[in-house]
Amino acid sequence: MKLQKKYVAGLAIVACLLWSTAFAGVKIGFEYMPKPKPFTFAGLRFILAGLILIPFAWKRDSFSQLILHRKVITYVVLLNTAIGYALYYIAMSYVGGATAAIIIGSGPLITAVMTHFTMVDDKMDRYKGLSIFLGLIGIIVIMVNSKPLTPVGQKEIFGIFLLLANSILTSFANIKVAQVKKGISGVFLTTNQMLWGGLILLGMGRIFEGKIQLNQPVNFYIALVWLALVSAVAFSIWFFLIQVDGVKVSELNMFKFFIPVSGAIISWSILPNESPNLISFIGMGCVFGALIVNHRFSKK
Numbered sequence: 001m002k003l004q005k006k007y008v009a010g011l012a013i014v015a016c017l018l019w020s021t022a023f024a025g026v027k028i029g030f031e032y033m034p035k036p037k038p039f040t041f042a043g044l045r046f047i048l049a050g051l052i053l054i055p056f057a058w059k060r061d062s063f064s065q066l067i068l069h070r071k072v073i074t075y076v077v078l079l080n081t082a083i084g085y086a087l088y089y090i091a092m093s094y095v096g097g098a099t100a101a102i103i104i105g106s107g108p109l110i111t112a113v114m115t116h117f118t119m120v121d122d123k124m125d126r127y128k129g130l131s132i133f134l135g136l137i138g139i140i141v142i143m144v145n146s147k148p149l150t151p152v153g154q155k156e157i158f159g160i161f162l163l164l165a166n167s168i169l170t171s172f173a174n175i176k177v178a179q180v181k182k183g184i185s186g187v188f189l190t191t192n193q194m195l196w197g198g199l200i201l202l203g204m205g206r207i208f209e210g211k212i213q214l215n216q217p218v219n220f221y222i223a224l225v226w227l228a229l230v231s232a233v234a235f236s237i238w239f240f241l242i243q244v245d246g247v248k249v250s251e252l253n254m255f256k257f258f259i260p261v262s263g264a265i266i267s268w269s270i271l272p273n274e275s276p277n278l279i280s281f282i283g284m285g286c287v288f289g290a291l292i293v294n295h296r297f298s299k300k
Helices: 005-020 022-031 038-057 062-068 070-091 097-104 107-118 126-145 151-178 186-209 218-242 249-270 278-297
Strands: none
Touching: 005 022, 005 218, 005 249, 022 038, 022 097, 022 218, 022 249, 038 070, 038 186, 038 218, 062 070, 062 186, 070 151, 070 186, 097 126, 097 151, 097 249, 097 278, 107 126, 107 151, 107 249, 126 151, 126 278, 151 218, 151 249, 186 218, 218 249, 249 278
């Protein structure tokens, strides 16, 4: 499948802008729960997202497609959702929405390194290397801003490492999807990722967090529905783009550098306990600068 570069860029930016809202959404959901239950909240979100997508994904040959592509589906279910988002939701209990947006926004750096060693047509060049260096500087600045020697800062550093682990798992899952260029639709893949991954997370919630409490405030359900829509739409767009001919995983993931800027701004605007400072701006600038370097100067 071919697609003009401007349409690839436009769809990638739409997906990243949707993901940018998720950090504030998760924090709001936690805020309205009597006791944050990250696995339960994540499970409800993804099951709902999967149910939203079923009418768009279900076809006569769905069962045969499920069996045929069981390996890549298993990868995205476990790495992207069940394990990846388990780490993500635990981290969000310790990390502010803006900080999480900046750290997750550094994920393309990890993807660029991984694709260099796993994909023959997606190697590192000096501009990607410079992008990685700038991104690492940004992450280090953010960690220093977290005051790692204080008890609260130590919890935030722990959350940052969990977010980085999430990015590694997500990058690996993206590479596996990229290796299956034909035969499975992005919507079908996203539907299975959401449903099966959500059920696993909900089961983990039942084991570690107790019974599901459905008598939550209205704002909790507004956040839950919005997060489900974000997952359904953004992941469908992303998996579709990964399978477009000529699209390289590392270059597509560079658009995720929009996430730290837009995600941080949204979190600072919506969440009452979060506000920017000079150091966070410097860290965000380094991460976003990595996108500019790679996008403008890397070899096409």
